[in-house]
Amino acid sequence: MSNSTHRPDIFAGPDEEAMNSRLNWLRAGVLGANDGIVSIAAMLVGVAAATTDLKVIIITAVAGIVAGALSMGVGEFVSVSAQRDAEEALLDRERVWQRARPQWELEQLVRLNMDTGMSEATARAAAQEQMAKDPLDIHARMHLGIDPDELTNPWAAGVASIIAFTVGGLTPLLTTTLPPASLRIPLTFVLVIIALAITGYISAMVAKSPRIKAVLRNMAGGTVAMVITYGIGTLVGTAV
Ligand SMILES: [Zn+2]
Numbered sequence: 001m002s003n004s005t006h007r008p009d010i011f012a013g014p015d016e017e018a019m020n021s022r023l024n025w026l027r028a029g030v031l032g033a034n035d036g037i038v039s040i041a042a043m044l045v046g047v048a049a050a051t052t053d054l055k056v057i058i059i060t061a062v063a064g065i066v067a068g069a070l071s072m073g074v075g076e077f078v079s080v081s082a083q084r085d086a087e088e089a090l091l092d093r094e095r096v097w098q099r100a101r102p103q104w105e106l107e108q109l110v111r112l113n114m115d116t117g118m119s120e121a122t123a124r125a126a127a128q129e130q131m132a133k134d135p136l137d138i139h140a141r142m143h144l145g146i147d148p149d150e151l152t153n154p155w156a157a158g159v160a161s162i163i164a165f166t167v168g169g170l171t172p173l174l175t176t177t178l179p180p181a182s183l184r185i186p187l188t189f190v191l192v193i194i195a196l197a198i199t200g201y202i203s204a205m206v207a208k209s210p211r212i213k214a215v216l217r218n219m220a221g222g223t224v225a226m227v228i229t230y231g232i233g234t235l236v237g238t239a240v
Helices: 014-050 054-100 102-115 120-133 135-144 154-177 181-207 211-239
Strands: none
Touching: 014 054, 014 154, 014 181, 014 211, 054 102, 054 135, 054 154, 102 120, 102 135, 120 135, 154 181, 181 211
16 A cells, blocks of 8 residues: 655656556566466476376466466465565554654664765754654664555465466466467467467566567576476386
């Protein structure tokens, strides 16, 4: 949640802040979808290389999507929870300090302001204004580097990853089950590479990094994964 009143930032107005937070979710979603596409596609290309039995392919896909989505969701939940616990513990400690030693905290803020290039007089005047407004908030930002309005919710992060992974994994599930047997593997390669180009493009857009490079890297990574499991699936399929 962002509170526009205490952030007169000339570069990021309230609208842009809300968008940044949406972009964070977009990035998490794209990563989850990417993971679902690559891992399930690689797995299914391997299985489809060994068998044309639809029942086997579907069971493998469903098991893989459920296992991957849950493991990704739990992992995301655990890591965001740990981060959030640490941030909340820091905020609690800061809250205690504000009560126990307000003068010391003021001096700390004066130092932090001076580090940004202010003279001591300006830094002190600024610190007094900052402390009068919202001491915990300004200390969280200046001293802990935490935005208390932007703590991530572990449940939302976990559920978003589960949904994103499942949606990603559905692409190769459809391409390895719907077409006739001879088209399954080539069609999966083509559609997965297109899907990876899209997720690579979106993630580069979100990160404001070079798009062509991200798209090519993402397509190459997924292709390598599929080629390797296709090779292994062929070997195992002929050996068994
Ligand atoms: Zn402090």
